[in-house]
Amino acid sequence: MKKRSLWIITALMTFALLGVFVMQMYYIRESYNLKSQLFEQNVNQALTAVVNKIQKKNVISRINRKDDEFKALEVSNIRSKTDSIVAFKERYKENKMRRRLKQQQQILQYLNEQDSIIHSNYLQPQIISEEDYAILSNPNPNNNTLTYNINETRSSKDGKVLSMQLSSNFTKRRPVIKLDKLPDSIIYLAINPSDLRPQFIILPTIDPDTKVKYKIEDAKAEHSYRIELERLYADTVNLFANGRDVMLLQDVAKEMANKDVPLEDRMPSQETVDTLIKKELLSKNIDLDYQYWVTPSKSTGKIIYQNVSQTIGNVLPKNTFSKVIFSNNLMIKDPGMLYVSFPNKNSLIFNTMFAMLASSVGLLLVLVSIFAYTIYAIIRQKKLSEMKTDFINNMTHEFKTPVATIMIASEALKDPDLTPDKARVNRLAGIIYDENVRLGNHIERVLSVAKLDKKELKLERKPVAMNELISLVVDSMSLQLQKKDAEISLDLIASPDVVIGDELHLSNLVYNLIDNANKYSPVKPIIAIKTKNYANGVCVEVSDKGIGMTKEQTKRIFDQFYRVPTGNLHDVKGFGLGLSYVHDIIEQMNGTIKVNSEKDNGTTFLIYLPFKLSN
Numbered sequence: 001m002k003k004r005s006l007w008i009i010t011a012l013m014t015f016a017l018l019g020v021f022v023m024q025m026y027y028i029r030e031s032y033n034l035k036s037q038l039f040e041q042n043v044n045q046a047l048t049a050v051v052n053k054i055q056k057k058n059v060i061s062r063i064n065r066k067d068d069e070f071k072a073l074e075v076s077n078i079r080s081k082t083d084s085i086v087a088f089k090e091r092y093k094e095n096k097m098r099r100r101l102k103q104q105q106q107i108l109q110y111l112n113e114q115d116s117i118i119h120s121n122y123l124q125p126q127i128i129s130e131e132d133y134a135i136l137s138n139p140n141p142n143n144n145t146l147t148y149n150i151n152e153t154r155s156s157k158d159g160k161v162l163s164m165q166l167s168s169n170f171t172k173r174r175p176v177i178k179l180d181k182l183p184d185s186i187i188y189l190a191i192n193p194s195d196l197r198p199q200f201i202i203l204p205t206i207d208p209d210t211k212v213k214y215k216i217e218d219a220k221a222e223h224s225y226r227i228e229l230e231r232l233y234a235d236t237v238n239l240f241a242n243g244r245d246v247m248l249l250q251d252v253a254k255e256m257a258n259k260d261v262p263l264e265d266r267m268p269s270q271e272t273v274d275t276l277i278k279k280e281l282l283s284k285n286i287d288l289d290y291q292y293w294v295t296p297s298k299s300t301g302k303i304i305y306q307n308v309s310q311t312i313g314n315v316l317p318k319n320t321f322s323k324v325i326f327s328n329n330l331m332i333k334d335p336g337m338l339y340v341s342f343p344n345k346n347s348l349i350f351n352t353m354f355a356m357l358a359s360s361v362g363l364l365l366v367l368v369s370i371f372a373y374t375i376y377a378i379i380r381q382k383k384l385s386e387m388k389t390d391f392i393n394n395m396t397h398e399f400k401t402p403v404a405t406i407m408i409a410s411e412a413l414k415d416p417d418l419t420p421d422k423a424r425v426n427r428l429a430g431i432i433y434d435e436n437v438r439l440g441n442h443i444e445r446v447l448s449v450a451k452l453d454k455k456e457l458k459l460e461r462k463p464v465a466m467n468e469l470i471s472l473v474v475d476s477m478s479l480q481l482q483k484k485d486a487e488i489s490l491d492l493i494a495s496p497d498v499v500i501g502d503e504l505h506l507s508n509l510v511y512n513l514i515d516n517a518n519k520y521s522p523v524k525p526i527i528a529i530k531t532k533n534y535a536n537g538v539c540v541e542v543s544d545k546g547i548g549m550t551k552e553q554t555k556r557i558f559d560q561f562y563r564v565p566t567g568n569l570h571d572v573k574g575f576g577l578g579l580s581y582v583h584d585i586i587e588q589m590n591g592t593i594k595v596n597s598e599k600d601n602g603t604t605f606l607i608y609l610p611f612k613l614s615n
Contacts, residue, residue, distance in 0.1 A: 006378060013371050020367060024360045031356060035349045039286070040321070046280035047323040047340060053276050054325055054338075057268045085232045092225045099221065103214050107182065107206055114203050122190035125201065133187045137200065182206075263296055263304060263336045266326065270305045277340065288348050291317075291341045296334050297324070304336070319345040403439070406432050459502040459588055466499060466506075466531055466538050466609070467492040473510045474529070477518075486518055486525035494531035494538045499609045505585045510540075512582050513605055517544035520603075537591070537611055543604035549597040557595065558583040 118125045128136070188201035206214070267273070277292055293306035316322075319342045326335040342348075350357070409428040470492060474481075481488060517527045521544055530541040549557065557579050586593045590610055597603035 006382065009378070010375055013374065017367055017371055021364060024364060028353070028357065028360060031353055032349060035352055036345075039345065039349060042284035042286060043281070043321050043340065043342075044323070046277070046284050046286070047321060047338060049280045049283075050273075050276045051323050051325050051327070051338060054268060054273070057272065058266050058326075061268070081232065085229065088228060088232060092221075096221065099217065103217075106210070110207060110210070111186070111203070111205070118188055118190065118201055118203070121193075122188070122199070122201065123193050123196075125188045125190035128187050128189045130183070130187065132189075133200065136189070263294075263325075263334045267294065267304065267336070270307075273305055273338075274307055286348065288342050288344055291343070293339050294325070295337050295339070297337055317341045317343070319343070406436070459505060459585075461500050462503060463498045464501050464503045464506055465497055466540060467494060467497045469503065469506060470510055470529055470531065470540070473507055473514065477511065477514055480515075481518060481525070481527075484518060484521070484525055486521070486527060488514075488525075488527040488529070491528070491530040494533050496533070496611070497531060497538055498611070499538055499589075500612055501589050501609065502585075509582050509585050509607075510542075512579065513542040513607075516579070517542060517546060517603070520544070521546035534608060538609050540607040540609070541604060542607075543602060545602040548599045548601050548603055549595075550599050554595050554597050558593075 182205045185205055186203045188203065190199055190201055191197070192199045273294065274292070277290070281288070281290070291306070291308045294304045296302055296304070316339070320339055321341075322337055322339045324335050325338050409431045412428055413425065471490065474488060474490065514527065514529075518525050521527075526545040528541075528543045532539050532541075559580060583593055586607060586609070592608045594606045595603060596606070
């Protein structure tokens with residue numbers, strides 16, 4: 001991809017991302033404005049409800065106060081009426097007692113008269129009880145054993161019996177007769193003077209006519225009592241029934257129309273106002289800290305109620321809402337103002353918008369991440385493409401030289417003049433063999449990296465002595481190092497130094513590091529190799545005094561096809577696969593590799609290999 005195309009794609013994606021961001025901000029702002037309008041509407045509705053309830057409480061408090069006054073007056077009048085009723089009942093009881101006493105006196109007089117008549121007409125009359133009467137009047141002769149004996153008799157000259165002394169086997173039991181509990185009749189047992197036989201005389205307690213007369217008197221008195229009592233009760237009940245409510249409302253209206261009543265006297269208590277505001281705000285789902293204060297309508301600086309100690313100036317705080325309290329009564333001199341302020345209004349609105357804000361931010365982050373990853377992938381693919389192109393060019397160059405050498409040597413062998421010269425033929429055959437080996441090594445290296453990428457390379461697990469292996473690799477590279485007059489030092493002090501790994505790939509690993517140190521040292525290479533024990537493993541350190549690398553280059557040296565640039569010089573050959581191969585081999589052996597490098601001051605590779613290779 002061309003650089004211009006990359007810039008165009010980046011510009012278009014940036015423009016699209018900014019467009020999405022602007023649209024999101026627009027919708028968030030519109031949503032905020034809508035939520036703010038809804039909040040203001042809810043607050044105004046809540047304050048209207050608070051003001052209406054304050055007005056109602058003002059009316060109710062005045063009605064209750066007047067009602068208490070009327071009730072007190074009612075109680076006073078009812079108490080007076082009650083006293084009248086009680087006095088009337090007492091008078092009725094006294095009259096009833098006097099009437100009964102008079103009736104009893106009349107009955108007693110009647111009984112005395114009748115008793116005198118009986119005593120004058122009968123001999124030895126005596127009052128008996130109803131039980132004795134029942135026994136004596138029993139017709140059964142076995143039980144009726146009453147007998148009289150005449151002991152003495154007095155008679156007149158003409159033979160009329162004047163008196164006699166009688167005796168009887170009857171034991172009299174004189175009954176107890178109480179005036180207030182008279183029986184229906186009084187029973188006398190007397191001797192009939194004509195035949196001297198015992199006789200029962202039944203005397204009614206009250207004369208029938210008199211009894212009827214008494215009932216009529218009692219009924220008239222009771223009737224008069226009931227009528228008068230009902231009249232008194234009716235007067236008590238209807239004392240304030242007619243016009244009471246009208247009088248109450250008229251008095252309340254008169255008080256409310258009084259424009260000189262102070263605002264403080266019209267307002268309920270501060271606790272009531274606070275409770276009303278809180279309740280109405282919660283009914284609108286507004287659960288915020290608020291400040292409120294009540295002031296007169298005119299700007300006098302006076303504050304009647306406030307829930308927070310604060311100074312209210314001419315400029316109201318932000319997010320403050322006001323409402324006239326007694327706006328319906330035009331006669332009131334000072335209707336008053338209720339103010340409510342919300343310092344944390346935005347927090348409530350943003351809380352209600354949390355889901356939308358979170359989704360918008362999440363979407364933007366996703367888009368930015370995708371955009372950044374896309375640009376990164378495009379740039380990485382571009383660099384990878386460039387590195388692959390360099391790799392193909394390097395590989396072509398590396399393959400071209402041995403192929404050309406083999407071709408020249410092959411053509412020379414075809415020359416008939418060279419056939420007798422066996423020494424020259426052998427030298428040309430050796431050249432062809434060496435170049436074929438060189439081509440094979442290049443091909444093997446490329447195939448090994450390909451197998452590592454596909455996870456097809458299987459490592460052997462055998463004990464490998466790292467000190468001995470490093471010494472052998474250095475010996476095998478002695479001619480190559482001598483060509484550049486390299487100075488190499490070995491400090492192999494690790495003990496134990498045996499790790500479990502693949503000897504071939506470990507040799508290639510060490511070879512690549514020494515070869516890089518040799519190639520990237522422009523003058524006389526100085527290479528130092530050390531081994532030491534560290535945390536259940538062996539640490540191999542390979543350092544040089546070569547051209548070094550920048551921090552940015554050290555982050556990429558383990559990428560495939562990447563080669564450290566050497567300016568305008570192209571004398572360093574390679575495919576850019578060596579360090580990538582080293583990194584993959586170490587990872588498969590559960591080891592680690594680190595690089596410390598400074599531009600123009602050399603590079604140091606630190607390799608850690610554990611003693612045991614885990615599965």
